[in-house]
Amino acid sequence: MSSVFHRQESLSRSWIKAGTSGLVFLVGLIDYYTGFNVSVTLFYLVPVSLGAWFAGRRTGIGLAAASALVWLVADILSRQVAQHPFVPVWNSVTLGMGFVLVAYLFGALRDENLGLERMVEQRTRSLQAEIASQIRSQQQLAETNQELNLARQRLQRSLADLGTAHVDLQRTQSQLIEAAKMESVGRLAAGVAHEVKNPLMTLSLGADYFLGRPAGNPEEALLVRDMKEAVQRASSIINLLLDYSRPRPLEQAPEDLNHLIDNSLALVRHQLQKAKVKVVRELEAELPPVSVDRTRIEHVFVNLFQNACQAMPQGGTLTLRTSHAARPEKDGGGTPRVRVEIEDTGRGIAAQDLPHVFDPFFTTREPGQGTGLGLAIVRRIMETHGGSISLANRAEGGVRATLELNTMTQP
């Protein structure tokens, strides 16, 4: 590539040499024909300067010397024609030196120019190399960036997986805690039951004995009856503990939920009347049957009705509503359910207590007024039926309990 370039360069240089030499000869001819008293001497500077500029200093100096010689010849000849014999050798030498000087200056200018051009070229090349390397680094950067992006996506996926695993672990942990709690409650309940029920039995039988005999006075009889009642109350608390820790197997049968609600209502009617609680029934007429343990579900309703009643000591309204519902998609999806809503107009549940109302032994009542097992048992019963229960404060005041149970209809 470079040799071709050099050949081309030397070729054009030869042309320049030939052209400028021809031009010197042409100026010499003009000089001869115009005669020695007409000066065209300065014209010789044209081929000299052109040659020096385009073909280098040496060519320029050669052309300068040639010009001086041609001028001398043309001058001698034109003087002979004009019969003015004079050989201006020294003029020729002076002119030649002048031409050489011009050739030298042009040649120097040209060299300077070439050096500058070369420098620019070098600078350009290095700049181009720099740009190329920058482009390469940018490409590498882009590649690294892409890899980083991929790594980030992988990390995000791992993070999501970790999150899911964490939630699963938390659920398992809470189930384990719940199971451990149940086991210890069970052990505690059995131990307490054995230790407390035997003395209770002694007390109960003692009271029975005195109840079977004629009392000395009416107060005595009342006293003994109170003792008997106290024993029964203590015993029922232990029974609650036992039932909570060791639930019986369900005895399920198809039931009409509205019917169970009415039955449970009848069990607490006296209590509701005493507390001046008005009952509003909004029961859906055509409700599909549910497969439930009737005693257990009635226990749930009675417990919730009693809670509502206790929340409205100054009286109020107890609204009972049944309706159709559907099991959420994520939970098996689409199984028809029935919903029961129980609303009171009482004082509601404090926000900080809401997450704990279903915890065993959690109670907001005065010590001795409740075991804190009522709602825990209610939730257990709903869960063993595959149903659900939630409590929420109503915007209008009071509490709404929402219960859902699967129906026996296929989806």
Place this chain on the structure above:
Amino acid sequence: MTMNNPKRILVVDDEPSVTRNLKLNLEARGEYCVRTESDPTHVLTVARTFRPDLILLDVIMPELEGGEVAARLADDPLLRDVPIVFLTAIVSNAETGGHEMIRGEQTFVAKPVDLGELERTIEDHLRARTVPAPLPMSLGGGPGQQDHYCARTSA
């Protein structure tokens, strides 16, 4: 039933206060002759002598559990037909349904017992029991001894 022919009940519980009170209450009706035993390892001997018509047996006792006592009674040719009603503190009234609970062949009554309910359970078992053939005197616990005990305790 009359005092002349009282039904013989053996009450077994490791707590003497329980056995004492059961005896007092059941005998107060005048229909039962009650013998009490607080040591479960003595039940077999006492039962062979006393020849009860029914045994009220506590389940959780130190040294010997009620279930083990019942198994020994079932192995005894003299006593295997005597109905047993278990008294237990570790079932709730809900589990027994507020009255006696029958698990397999066994009948359980939850402590603290309701006296009326206990009497009904006892009567049901006594009625259902087939009258056993009279036992030879040589096996011990003859009628004379029984009558002596009941006469002494119910006096």
